[in-house]
Amino acid sequence: MTKAAAGRVTIRDVAAAAGVSVTTVSDALNGKGKLRQETRERIRQTADSLGYRPSRVAQAFRHGRTGTIALVLPHRDVSGNEYDMIGLDYYMTIASGSARAAFSEGYALMLTPRITTEDEWRLIGPDGVVLCDPAASDPRIDMLEGMGIPVVSIERDPDRPDRPFYVSGDNEQNMRDLLDHLHQGGARRIALLSARSSWAWTLEGEHAYQSWCAERGVRPFVAHVSVDRLEADSYRAACALLDADEPPDALIASAEQYSEGATRACRERGVRIPEDLMLAIGIDNRFAQQSDPAITAIDLRPSDQAGAAVDMLLKRLNGTPVDKPSVVPSQLRVRASTSRS
Template identity: 55%
Template sequence: MARTRVTIRDVADAVGVSATTVSHALNGKGEVSPATVERVRAVAHRLGYRPSATAQALRRGRTGSLVLILPREDGREVARQIVALDYYMAIAATAASAAFEHNRALVLPPELTTAAEWEAINPDGVLLCDPIASDPQIDLLESIGVPVVTIERDAGRPGRIHYVSGDNAANTRVVLEHLRAQGARRIALLTTEWTRAWSIDIDDAYRTWCGETGFPDLRVLVPVQFDNRAAYQTACQLLDSATPPDAIYAPAEGYTNGVVAACRDRGLRIPDDVLVVGGIDGREARESEPAVTAIDLHPDRQAEAAIQLLIDRVEGHAPAGPVHVPSTLQVRASSIRMR
């Protein structure tokens, strides 16, 4: 038989006071004597009373829900590709668990574009992944009083502190120095036209590093797709050129398989002929043949930090942002040449 939930009325009846008195005693409100407060709390503990999270949220004028927004691009196919990426799924899973620990549910809604649509679900706060520069979603949400925390900074708001990120510029330098140490002299970068900080930071760091070291700038634009087709076509063009690269850095998840396939179809050996590094670690990198070196951005740690930062904003605490989560270069066979 299912156990019946103990209510505030049960506690009131056991103590012999009103439900209002019990509520005031448990919440530190009203004029209740210390002796009654102690007796109410003792009985509540003995009976196993737990306050309703929903009722508490309503009293605070909140719904007890947080919303997660993943990046959206034009076209249903690209949207499906983004949702399927390991990085965002790790963020969603960890964010849901972290929200639950704070007695809140995490919601992934369809695309909402108006204040009326947002007010209909009335979330306590929003976690936004990879905002575009000067993201209008932030303006809309905060104009109706919904606090927003982002994973990755908004490139169009240099003064905004409510975000969690890795150090994209430092990560790029780590990759490039690793490839140089392995003998690479022509390192190509598969970049995109995204106006998201992650892509901008990598592009800027690569260009700066090439200028400092004298290495050729071999940036190549890849269409905003996150499966292996676009990366495959771009890698084929690179490898078929008169002066092909001896290393390829493919930052976006979904690109490394395309690069590996392009090398294989041209009879090029990884890592002997071409070194390959990916920008986001996941199953694609680990299960490739050979296994691909990649940066672990630790999306689980990013999500935990972002939920805590968002809870701080919801509760009105002074946020300690921005929060930077250190990344790790997971070195594997694709970028190690036997000497």
């Protein structure tokens, strides 16, 4: 049985097969040393025939890198305790998609705790960072870039309009597509549960909603909801809307767990979905897919967003110019919660 058949081929296997030293193989494969061209070619052909692939970890150390990418998710404060949002479907898919994309390029992905100081970042020592949902003027971007650690964000920093290093969905168009769909289905009083945050997707979605209402001369109904107690606060906000003198006939729950609170409020009041209220959500998840009725949602394609973010970060690490953001197309998933026919 050959080494290639038995397991991973090493540089020592290539050296033995080519009849040269390990140093000579390293010089040949890395374009170093004073070797004859035919010797380089013979060693490269030997490496190819054995299926040798260089260790990205070893390459990283040679270039002063660690071979790791850090993924930073948002945190929320629930009853005085901090939790990251890995439990939400969107961020779980971001994490798994980032890990696959990093691994395919020979990098390890590290999911970090909440880090606030340069010393903590030096302890971890990532080559680069994928940052989800930066806040306006997010200080972490300045800190990391100042340390020489490049950052690519999923969604943009709202206060850095000229910074191209981000991946996002077309948030304004997504909201308009959802509003048009509800309006075409007969909705005339469309309310919005909007996250109380400075995240770009929140600001852009609410701006699109306000603009859409102004263009049609209809009254906007916006309830701002915490991002800390997602289901409980969205339930209370939905109750207030449904108990108003003129309740909405359609409701957009912008964040992932807002639809759970809204659904509970409707169920307790005997409000039928979609007959009395059409319900849609801005971020698709398993609850929306498995609910009865299933809930219309925007599929942001988080796995594709994660892959695009890792790809952009690796370009920055490799010195490839990045002069514009990457916009990942989303898809409106129309389901029973907005279908009255």
